[in-house]
Amino acid sequence: MAPSAIPRLPDSTLAFRREGYTFISTRCDRLGTDLFATRLLLRPVVCLRGAEAAGTFYDPLNFTRENAVPRSAQHLLQDEGSVQTLTGLAHHRRKRLFIDQLTDRSEERLAERFAAAFDAALSRPDCRRFVLDTEVRAVLTEAALRWAGLEAAPAIVQQRSEEFGLMVDKAGSLGPPNWKARRRRVTTERWAAEQIARLREDGAGEDSASPAAAVALHRDDHGQLLPEPVAAVELLNLLRPVVAVGRFMAFAVVALIQRPLWRARLAEGSAEDELLFSQEVRRYFPFFPLVGGTALRRFAWRGHEFDAGDMALLDLYGTNHDSRVWRDPESFDPDRFRGWNSDPNTLIPQGGGDVVTGHRCPGEGATLGLISSAARVVGEHPEFEARIQDLTIDLRHMPAAPRSGVVLTRRQTPTSTKGH
Template identity: 40%
Template sequence: MPRLENGLTLLAKGYAWLPDVRRRTGRRAVGVRLGGLPAVGIEGPEAARFLYDEDHVRRSHAIPEPVQGTLFGKGAVHTLDGEVHRVRKAMFVSLLMREDGIASLVQRTTSAWDDAVPEWTRRPFVVLMGESAQVIAGAVTRWTGIPLRDDEVPSLARDLVAMVDGFATGGPRHVRARRARGRRQRWLTELVHDVRSGVTRVPEGSAVDVVSKHRDADGTQLSARVAAVELLNIIRPTTAVAWFMAFSGHALIRWPQYRERLAGGDPAFAEAWAHEVRRFYPFAPFIGGRAPQQLEFGGEKIPKNAMVLLDLYGQNHDPELWDSPYAFRPERFLDREIGEFELVPQGGGDPRTNHRCPGEQITVALLSALAVRLARLDWEAPEQDLTIALHRIPARPRSGVVLRVNSTV
């Protein structure tokens, strides 16, 4: 099949780029071009299974430098394959997928939210996305064992948000993202040096302790810079749950009939809410890797070294997987067992063994807990621009979701 679309169209269409190309062809696999190079866009559970099989797709040399220089960092676990990846990934799994660790982070974060509410009531309005980022950034950073003063939280939250906000664009957002990464990488590199030299003591078993001591598959200790990169790969994506909190606020404004049920605190419905927010709203448009040899999927030939792109947004809105996919219905997850390659906002498969995000359980737990608190909070939404532009990656409500929080007394 000819390659139907130049990747420049991605800038204009954003999340709609791959779904539109596939819709026009009627195929789950379609040849495209991205950055002038051949690529194949794929979608569906079997496509996700294909992408996460290292015999088919590799991550090394697959992530563009602008993304490494802002979002993931150079030398990050996302860029590794094979045994090197498995050993590094095991470190993240040990830190991010323990039930007691997740519970501890949720407790820290909800306490920080509760502490912030009285201050919100004294302001004319608050921006939910920004306030959520501060709450989460402070909680997760301290949870990792990184020393952090209260007055340092706002600037840290801004930098972590900037890294995510500028990874897929040029111009000022990208420049801010690079500067933010540089600041925070230097900060954490110095901390790792101090921890290793004994100048700074951190809790034994904390993320700072574990990452500082980690040795890769060949037995070598991570450089202080790469250790800093991996610490950022814990606190940055966790802080990005602020995007889903902004989307939760958007959903409660748009579909207020769910507010009372969510405020009731039923754990099953809160988790269903978290899944539906992650499915319905746009976050990552696609993920990809490189084909190590010539391959074929869905009747589409994949040249050696071509990019293979899994259409995350398209799959999360596929009518063959989801009834009325463009309707927001949290209840769809109350009686549904989710296949590991079906709901893919943070990738597919087993996070213990492949490239699926090991922090997904943390995302769901935090979003479930904070969304309930948001629903219980006494607030009003003034008139504002809640537009979510699909050409902007990552998308967000334009206003950030402005709320007027009423007194709790």
């Protein structure tokens, strides 16, 4: 194979840890390219940025997610045998399981359950202060469990929400924090396996139409039930992403605090404005910084020849902020999505490509509905205000979050002085 013509940089592990979300795009801008080669943790990688790169990356003939994620992250976010690690027909069949559970009506039910639970949490007389970035996880966990057809007793909700939160927060960490989260995940998987076994034992019973039952009773290409550990992992892959949307919700409230005009617009109840706002939250704010892939075959792109087994990293955040696609990308402007052409490779906070044939997340519709519900419920509780706090979002920290956690505080009701 001829030497690659693309820029090659020395090991960038420390630079990536230091710069976070902007690591790839900064170098692409400086080098005048959409791809460059480097090493991360001593492993050779090719870093990609842009809509065309996303189209190449998410072509199922080109890359697979298998062996593309460090085990420290894979065990928390996907684990072995999950849908994200499969390719070809096996991936298509397993992916269909998730797509079938995320119909429009199912997504509406999830959003309705969340809205009811969130409203109830804010309406409690003893709720004086609500830290959105962390406390909303319990609300999302309750909604996800009820939507999936599982028990949602307070103790279960609290434990599962803590575990799901660790899976998301510590996926990008190394050492003791990651080890602790992975140990906690073992407990979560044990619980999930118990749910699978129970549903299988009674044939799913009254919950036969529930998403959890669909996972428990799903059969592979040979007509066999999934091994219990694999089914448990897929059940977590149905529930954990719902809880991860809490970060988007925190970002959405930051946007409402900093842009009161949009808070007023959303208060008018326009479904179109809610969609535009939620899409811009997903584009503008940092979710996952990048995604890894392993080349399936030898092919060339932009003067570089990939060999089977080569690793690539696609810049999700940088592609969502690419000035060649997005006008004034560093400005928060939901109106940019009015009349948007819906190109699947330009807006990729949850992956690109085709949702049916590729690895694009099938939960984007659910995410949009949940973000809209959160913004709506906050708007329906004007007794809560966002007092002066640090809403800075440090792009060097992965995953990023507002420093304050977005604190909503109930206004004090003036004490009556009548008769005094």
